[in-house]
Amino acid sequence: MEGFHELLARVQQEIVCLQFPFPPKSLYDPIEYVLSMGGKRLRPVLTLMSCNLFTDDLEDAIRPALGLEVFHNFTLLHDDLMDKADKRRNKSTVHKVWNANTAILSGDAMLIAAYRLIGETKPEFLKEVLDLFTVTALQICGGQQYDMEFESRMDVSVDEYMEMIRLKTGVLLACALKIGAIIGGASAKDAENLYQFGIQIGLAFQLQDDLLDVYGDTAIFGKSIGGDILCNKKTFLLINALKRSNEQQRENLQNWIEKKIFDPNEKISAVTHLYDELCLRELSESKIRECCNQAMNYLSRVDVTTDRKVCLEDLSSRLMNRNS
Amino acid sequence: MEGFHELLARVQQEIVCLQFPFPPKSLYDPIEYVLSMGGKRLRPVLTLMSCNLFTDDLEDAIRPALGLEVFHNFTLLHDDLMDKADKRRNKSTVHKVWNANTAILSGDAMLIAAYRLIGETKPEFLKEVLDLFTVTALQICGGQQYDMEFESRMDVSVDEYMEMIRLKTGVLLACALKIGAIIGGASAKDAENLYQFGIQIGLAFQLQDDLLDVYGDTAIFGKSIGGDILCNKKTFLLINALKRSNEQQRENLQNWIEKKIFDPNEKISAVTHLYDELCLRELSESKIRECCNQAMNYLSRVDVTTDRKVCLEDLSSRLMNRNS
Numbered sequence: 001m002e003g004f005h006e007l008l009a010r011v012q013q014e015i016v017c018l019q020f021p022f023p024p025k026s027l028y029d030p031i032e033y034v035l036s037m038g039g040k041r042l043r044p045v046l047t048l049m050s051c052n053l054f055t056d057d058l059e060d061a062i063r064p065a066l067g068l069e070v071f072h073n074f075t076l077l078h079d080d081l082m083d084k085a086d087k088r089r090n091k092s093t094v095h096k097v098w099n100a101n102t103a104i105l106s107g108d109a110m111l112i113a114a115y116r117l118i119g120e121t122k123p124e125f126l127k128e129v130l131d132l133f134t135v136t137a138l139q140i141c142g143g144q145q146y147d148m149e150f151e152s153r154m155d156v157s158v159d160e161y162m163e164m165i166r167l168k169t170g171v172l173l174a175c176a177l178k179i180g181a182i183i184g185g186a187s188a189k190d191a192e193n194l195y196q197f198g199i200q201i202g203l204a205f206q207l208q209d210d211l212l213d214v215y216g217d218t219a220i221f222g223k224s225i226g227g228d229i230l231c232n233k234k235t236f237l238l239i240n241a242l243k244r245s246n247e248q249q250r251e252n253l254q255n256w257i258e259k260k261i262f263d264p265n266e267k268i269s270a271v272t273h274l275y276d277e278l279c280l281r282e283l284s285e286s287k288i289r290e291c292c293n294q295a296m297n298y299l300s301r302v303d304v305t306t307d308r309k310v311c312l313e314d315l316s317s318r319l320m321n322r323n324s
Numbered sequence: 325m326e327g328f329h330e331l332l333a334r335v336q337q338e339i340v341c342l343q344f345p346f347p348p349k350s351l352y353d354p355i356e357y358v359l360s361m362g363g364k365r366l367r368p369v370l371t372l373m374s375c376n377l378f379t380d381d382l383e384d385a386i387r388p389a390l391g392l393e394v395f396h397n398f399t400l401l402h403d404d405l406m407d408k409a410d411k412r413r414n415k416s417t418v419h420k421v422w423n424a425n426t427a428i429l430s431g432d433a434m435l436i437a438a439y440r441l442i443g444e445t446k447p448e449f450l451k452e453v454l455d456l457f458t459v460t461a462l463q464i465c466g467g468q469q470y471d472m473e474f475e476s477r478m479d480v481s482v483d484e485y486m487e488m489i490r491l492k493t494g495v496l497l498a499c500a501l502k503i504g505a506i507i508g509g510a511s512a513k514d515a516e517n518l519y520q521f522g523i524q525i526g527l528a529f530q531l532q533d534d535l536l537d538v539y540g541d542t543a544i545f546g547k548s549i550g551g552d553i554l555c556n557k558k559t560f561l562l563i564n565a566l567k568r569s570n571e572q573q574r575e576n577l578q579n580w581i582e583k584k585i586f587d588p589n590e591k592i593s594a595v596t597h598l599y600d601e602l603c604l605r606e607l608s609e610s611k612i613r614e615c616c617n618q619a620m621n622y623l624s625r626v627d628v629t630t631d632r633k634v635c636l637e638d639l640s641s642r643l644m645n646r647n648s
Contacts, residue, residue, distance in 0.1 A: 022466055023466060024469050024470060024473070026473065027465055078429070078432060082425045082429065104405065104428060105469060106465075108402060108431075108435065108465055109462060109465040111436070112458055112461045112462050112465065115461075116459075116462070119451070119454050126451060127443070130443050134436055134440045137436045137439075138346050138433060138436050138437070138440070139346065141351055141429055141432055141436065142348055142351055142433075144429055145348050145350060145429060146348060148425060148429070149350065
């Protein structure tokens with residue numbers, strides 16, 4: 001069995017070695033740029049960890065695991081373009097370094113490159129892995145579509161929000177775990193429990209992300225605090241604030257949301273103050289704990305010895321208590 | 325054996341029935357819009373015709389054939405966005421009816437939907453078909469990248485142009501034919517000959533397209549005549565004009581290319597006149613004949629009785645002598 005740091009190191013090393021042997025090079029430069037920007041490499045590590053529950057031979061899982069990382073970075077590339085985000089991980093985004101057309105076309109090539117890696121799955125598992133990946137990819141597009149539609153809506157419910165983050169974040173972690181399980185030779189039941197485990201840590205992960213945007217430490221988080229507040233992003237916090245505020249609080253919040261000209265720090269501080277009054281930090285933390293408990297419940301049902309699960313347990317508790 | 329019209333009718337009927345069962349519907353509306361815009365349905369028909377060379381049972385080829393049509397329409401969707409084209413087949417393009425973000429995201433979903441159909445290939449052929457499709461898709465992105473890069477270059481050679489159209493148009497027709505052959509149970513040699521046949525008709529098809537833009541009949545062609553001339557598109561004609569013109573002709577051409585303000589009809593007529601002087605219509609037609617001859621040569625090597633090939637021969641000669 002391999003530990004988190006060994007698996008991460010393996011993934012990092014494989015990403016550096018990824019080759020795009022088709023001309024023109026200019027099509028693949030943005031792909032290499034995006035992949036070199038770093039990131040947690042969470043999805044491929046989850047695939048390898050999940051596979052490692054069932055076998056010590058991880059070779060067959062490496063290429064599909066990389067496919068998931070390439071796919072994830074493709075979604076970031078196109079999402080950043082659609083969101084007009086200038087920075088990602090403190091570096092300029094592709095449409096800023098190059099231009100919008102390059103971001104579109106190299107993104108397309110990146111999605112196809114992800115399929116190329118998924119296509120290297122051992123033939124006996126190819127059909128199942130490919131179908132799961134494709135359905136997951138469509139769900140993620142659906143999640144992004146909901147996310148964009150929520151921008152212009154003020155009546156997004158908590159349930160709709162949870163469904164959106166399930167699609168945008170949950171299903172890819174779940175897919176990563178299930179693909180690892182399939183390739184590791186897991187039973188259908190174990191693979192499905194790992195899938196559900198992934199959904200729950202995905203939800204917890206995204207709720208934690210919303211929380212860090214308001215209550216995180218700028219230096220550690222790597223993004224400015226309050227970004228979501230400034231652009232009125234429909235997060236778990238804002239949706240609950242709109243739902244739980246009294247008439248006066250709601251009018252105040254509505255005012256801040258509609259203001260075109262304002263001092264950013266003033267808006268962040270006013271909205272955070274309202275979140276504090278409504279105890280939304282506690283509400284989020286309790287929802288995160290709920291998802292974590294459900295996740296652990298699914299993991300406990302996976303039919304392997306407890307010592308093999310330590311790695312996944314550690315990783316998920318680290319994700320929930322992270323500050324970046 | 326089925327004729328062209330039967331195969332086309334089958335493809336049309338299947339396209340209408342395509343289902344996108346994942347929410348949100350708003351993600352798939354642009355996909356249904358694009359697929360309802362019509363088009364020659366050339367790629368899926370080629371897949372079925374090619375399959376039909378080897379077997380009378382075309383069922384297994386239908387879903388992959390549709391995958392190629394969905395993929396082709398995905399490339400049109402994203403290309404139109406990158407080219408800022410307002411119209412396609414006399415209808416407004418997706419980024420005009422909706423917006424750029426919808427064109428990006430629904431395009432991505434469309435690419436994944438194409439993979440979903442390709443993924444329905446019979447397991448025994450899945451790996452080979454998937455690999456071919458993926459390499460082809462990357463080549464097409466490469467072709468689009470070259471095409472965009474050519475816009476700002478004045479030194480594009482005829483060889484570079486031919487390579488660009490091979491990637492942008494040839495490889496998908498070739499892929500369509502080879503996938504049909506594989507699923508029909510063809511030998512590797514026959515599948516490869518059909519692939520090469522496809523490359524040559526793809527080249528001829530694109531050269532014919534360049535020619536129709538200048539010498540076609542607006543009413544039949546469905547696009548305005550001279551569009552390529554107005555935007556200085558590096559076509560086979562313009563590249564050869566730049567190469568073959570004498571000093572005075574070249575200066576004249578260069579002037580028209582650099583002019584920012586001009587009467588469109590005057591520019592079209594002046595550049596067409598230059599093409600006439602340089603006999604570029606004849607040059608193109610001779611190049612098209614060369615590709616057709618090569619195509620027929622490859623088709624003749626395919627090891628099935630001549631009567632089974634009539635359909636493909638007819639279709640390709642119709643493509644070469646088309647006026648729309």
